[in-house]
Amino acid sequence: MQSALRSFKASIFQALAHPCRIAIVEALREGELSAGAIQERVGVEQANLSQHLAVLRSRQIIVNRKEGNQVFYSLRDPVLIEVLDIMRRYFQANLSQAIAMLEEVEAERQPQ
């Protein structure tokens, strides 16, 4: 049973394990937004955004509400904002290592 709990946690982390989905969650910090408004802020293909929203929906991280033509999204539980804030502190507290790590990631992304 405790391994089921870990699977649950892992699946939440997995849902957040993409820069685009983090941007979505951050965009929803202040309140609900339509899919189109999210797209403006995140700047990604419509279909791709919709896929990312589906990932977050499937983990119940966000919920949606339809109004006419549009679909409005919001965070189901704002505690995740807390997690992102802690991550920011974590990042700042370890800035030099984080930057080194990012450079490494960048270097791997564009070989030579």
Place this chain on the structure above:
Amino acid sequence: MQSALRSFKASIFQALAHPCRIAIVEALREGELSAGAIQERVGVEQANLSQHLAVLRSRQIIVNRKEGNQVFYSLRDPVLIEVLDIMRRYFQANLSQAIAMLEEVEAERQPQ
């Protein structure tokens, strides 16, 4: 630059996006452990554990210290424990949905 921060956060979440690695981090809650001791608690193949440790090391989530024959691991920054604790609260606050979600995941794992 804000997108670099999101990549960083995403890479941390990605590192935690596996039940086995969550078990490792939880095992290190109380302090450092040798790789062998971690293996006992997590219950996974030696090579596989070592691969998971490598993932956590590459994100600087854990650090290691060699002593003779053994390698001792510990959390580099205990703030991650805070994150896991928040996740526990999140889980408890949303228990019914979480259980529904887990059942769904289970059902997909064993079709028919």
Place this chain on the structure above:
DNA sequence: TGCGAATATTCGATAGATCGAATATACTAA
């Protein structure tokens, strides 16, 4: 009814993650 806008889904290609098996490395002790 039929068109256009907003959003979602499906598909196929590519890239990345995971695993066990085999092997390598590093250290200790005889």
Place this chain on the structure above:
DNA sequence: TTAGTATATTCGATCTATCGAATATTCGCA
């Protein structure tokens, strides 16, 4: 040196994620 223990790395197979392109759905309005 040799054997043994602890840990790490490499390899190849399989599974999962991501993306853009194409298409489907849903709704409001003329």
